[in-house]
Amino acid sequence: xxxxxxxxxxxxxxxxxxxxFYFRIADEADLDTVCxxxxxxxxxxxxxxxxxxxxxxxxxxxxxxxxxPTLALIxxxxxxxxxxxxxxxxxxxxxxxxxxxxATSLLKGRPHTVGPFVNVYNEGTLDxxxxxxxxxxxxxxxxxxxxxxxxxxxxxxxxxVFAFGRMPLAISARCYxxxxxxxxxxxxxxxxxxxxxxxxxxxxxxxxxxxxxxVQTMSHGFVxxxxxxxxLQEIGxxxxxxxxxxxxxxxxxxxxxxxxxxxxxxxxxxxxxxxMSMPDITFCSGYMGDGIACH
Amino acid sequence: MKAxxxxxxxxxxxxxxxxxxxxxxPGLNFSRAELEHAIDYAHDRNCKIFLAINxxxxxxxxxxxxxxxxxGAAFGVDAIILADxxxxxxxxxxxxxxxxxxxxxxxxxxxxxxxxxxxEFDVKRVVLPRVLTLPEISALNREIQVESEVFVFGGLxxxxxxRCALSSYVTGQSPNTNGVCSPACAVRYEDEGDRxxxxxxxxxxxTFAPGExxxxxxxxxxxxxxxxxxxxxxxxxxxxxxxTMLQDLAAAGVSGLKIEGRQRGKAYVAKVVTSFxxxxxxxxxxxxxxxxxxxxxxxxxxxxxxxxxTWR
Numbered sequence: 001x002x003x004x005x006x007x008x009x010x011x012x013x014x015x016x017x018x019x020x021f022y023f024r025i026a027d028e029a030d031l032d033t034v035c036x037x038x039x040x041x042x043x044x045x046x047x048x049x050x051x052x053x054x055x056x057x058x059x060x061x062x063x064x065x066x067x068x069p070t071l072a073l074i075x076x077x078x079x080x081x082x083x084x085x086x087x088x089x090x091x092x093x094x095x096x097x098x099x100x101x102x103a104t105s106l107l108k109g110r111p112h113t114v115g116p117f118v119n120v121y122n123e124g125t126l127d128x129x130x131x132x133x134x135x136x137x138x139x140x141x142x143x144x145x146x147x148x149x150x151x152x153x154x155x156x157x158x159x160x161v162f163a164f165g166r167m168p169l170a171i172s173a174r175c176y177x178x179x180x181x182x183x184x185x186x187x188x189x190x191x192x193x194x195x196x197x198x199x200x201x202x203x204x205x206x207x208x209x210x211x212x213x214x215v216q217t218m219s220h221g222f223v224x225x226x227x228x229x230x231x232l233q234e235i236g237x238x239x240x241x242x243x244x245x246x247x248x249x250x251x252x253x254x255x256x257x258x259x260x261x262x263x264x265x266x267x268x269x270x271x272x273x274x275x276m277s278m279p280d281i282t283f284c285s286g287y288m289g290d291g292i293a294c295h
Numbered sequence: 296m297k298a299x300x301x302x303x304x305x306x307x308x309x310x311x312x313x314x315x316x317x318x319x320x321p322g323l324n325f326s327r328a329e330l331e332h333a334i335d336y337a338h339d340r341n342c343k344i345f346l347a348i349n350x351x352x353x354x355x356x357x358x359x360x361x362x363x364x365x366x367g368a369a370f371g372v373d374a375i376i377l378a379d380x381x382x383x384x385x386x387x388x389x390x391x392x393x394x395x396x397x398x399x400x401x402x403x404x405x406x407x408x409x410x411x412x413x414x415e416f417d418v419k420r421v422v423l424p425r426v427l428t429l430p431e432i433s434a435l436n437r438e439i440q441v442e443s444e445v446f447v448f449g450g451l452x453x454x455x456x457x458r459c460a461l462s463s464y465v466t467g468q469s470p471n472t473n474g475v476c477s478p479a480c481a482v483r484y485e486d487e488g489d490r491x492x493x494x495x496x497x498x499x500x501x502t503f504a505p506g507e508x509x510x511x512x513x514x515x516x517x518x519x520x521x522x523x524x525x526x527x528x529x530x531x532x533x534x535x536x537x538x539t540m541l542q543d544l545a546a547a548g549v550s551g552l553k554i555e556g557r558q559r560g561k562a563y564v565a566k567v568v569t570s571f572x573x574x575x576x577x578x579x580x581x582x583x584x585x586x587x588x589x590x591x592x593x594x595x596x597x598x599x600x601x602x603x604x605t606w607r
Contacts, residue, residue: 073402073426073455075404075426076431080406084407101401101402102408102411106407119351119402119457119458119471121379121471121472122351122352122379122381123354124380125351126381141460142460142471142472146355147354147355148354149355170454170455170459171454171459172426173426173607174453174607175607176529180522180524184607186604201520202520203498203499203500204501204518207497207498209519212521212528217454217461217529
């Protein structure tokens with residue numbers, strides 16, 4: 001039985017839109033676990049923080065498990081405090097997801113999850129984090145099928161694979177959204193809110209290349225692993241992460257993944273369905289294909 | 296290595312000639328026999344050798360990384376520099392007396408992460424990611440119990456090190472897994488008559504007018520179009536130079552200053568190491584050395600990177 005996880009919203013959405021998105025997910029989406037919190041930029045969290053309790057309550061009422069992720073890059077006291085307060089959470093029904101090694105340290109000995117921003121490339125690290133208390137680990141985006149095949153059969157924790165959405169490729173101290181608008185990070189005017197799915201980055205020859213989401217750089221194309229689900233499930237991966245987007249019907253994406261993972265829909269048909277319903281988006285198989293990643 | 300030792304470096308980082316280190320480029324690095332000779336050469340001159348094993352072992356294939364650690368320990372390197380949690384655990388258990396440093400590739404940017412590596416694996420020194428400002432480095436050093444080291448001269452990663460998959464996204468090879476970024480095998484320069492185009496795999500990274508110096512297409516230093524404008528979106532083609540900040544870095548509690556040398560020629564290494572040595576040994580007038588260094592920066596502009604808060 002597959003386990004579908006909705007990753008955290010990676011973009012800067014207006015707080016009410018953010019809340020309403022999760023309300024709809026709670027009411028309509030066939031998902032097992034939902035991640036609620038900020039991973040990319042500490043400056044965004046205060047805008048929607050007040051809505052977190054009611055979002056969690058609504059999701060829990062709809063029998064969704066809750067994961068609260070920590071920030072991926074921690075550089076100052078304020079960000080460190082945010083990680084300390086989330087990892088100090090003592091709620092039996094909520095697991096905290098570590099996205100930096102500092103959070104795995106603070107969660108030592110307690111059940112938690114590990115997100116895709118912690119470098120887990122091999123058995124040695126996997127074993128260590130499992131002994132530390134990790135119950136499931138979402139593998140870094142860079143791992144291909146051969147690495148996952150080496151890890152999954154004997155994995156001491158459940159493994160999760162980033163299956164849908166723009167791939168998070170890099171994180172920086174510098175805000176490229178601010179830089180593109182002639183601003184600095186400290187006085188950014190939160191211009192990342194202009195691009196609810198990220199700002200497209202093209203080459204000088206107008207070839208689609210990357211996307212910028214504040215301090216985060218992502219793939220231009222969306223990964224869609226519907227056609228790899230069979231292979232991944234066969235080697236023992238049961239958890240699949242779907243990353244929220246604004247211009248995508250995430251309820252439909254979740255339903256499609258559920259149908260494929262349960263053998264109720266042909267993977268090729270599923271991929272076509274996803275492509276047809278999102279004609280403006282380029283899809284790829286990310287790091288699951290042979291050779292070069294996503295173009 | 297000899298140029299660095301002879302010019303007054305206190306320690307030199309080396310790597311084996313394979314994917315176990317993050318400078319896995321053709322023509323660089325050391326065989327086992329060469330490493331043994333290098334250790335003798337450096338130790339005879341009161342200089343230390345640190346062995347970089349700072350990529351992430353491949354799933355199902357840890358043997359090359361374990362053997363690099365074992366051989367480094369057997370040859371008597373003064374420290375090894377690691378990034379992977381599993382490999383740190385292996386080293387701490389198999390070679391408890393071998394001094395361990397934490398690579399910048401581990402992206403330990405805060406006191407809690409550094410405390411973790413110290414408590415779990417007895418790491419003695421941490422190389423700080425190039426994401427922190429000078430005041431943040433100072434604040435961090437007041438909270439940690441291990442030595443810190445920072446980059447002062449050479450390339451400038453604009454993304455948090457060890458957390459960047461841009462190179463593998465474009466070329467299939469990355470710093471974390473292959474020890475390379477924007478590798479030369481994926482580079483092409485195409486002369487289109489009125490312009491020269493630099494490409495990395497299938498993507499144009501920059502174009503140059505006739506006579507304009509064409510830089511290497513490191514993908515985060517290219518020109519791209521975003522928000523309707525063409526710009527060096529991530530970073531200009533600059534290199535890092537913190538030569539004017541040495542006293543500030545010392546005041547911030549930094550123990551080690553790191554100069555990028557492994558992809559550079561002998562003359563470059565000698566010049567840069569000599570300048571920094573002189574600067575550190577004299578307690579004043581370090582700006583003279585900055586002028587000395589301009590000749591080796593290949594016409595590139597220089598930046599203090601994230602050490603200067605406005606960089607962000």
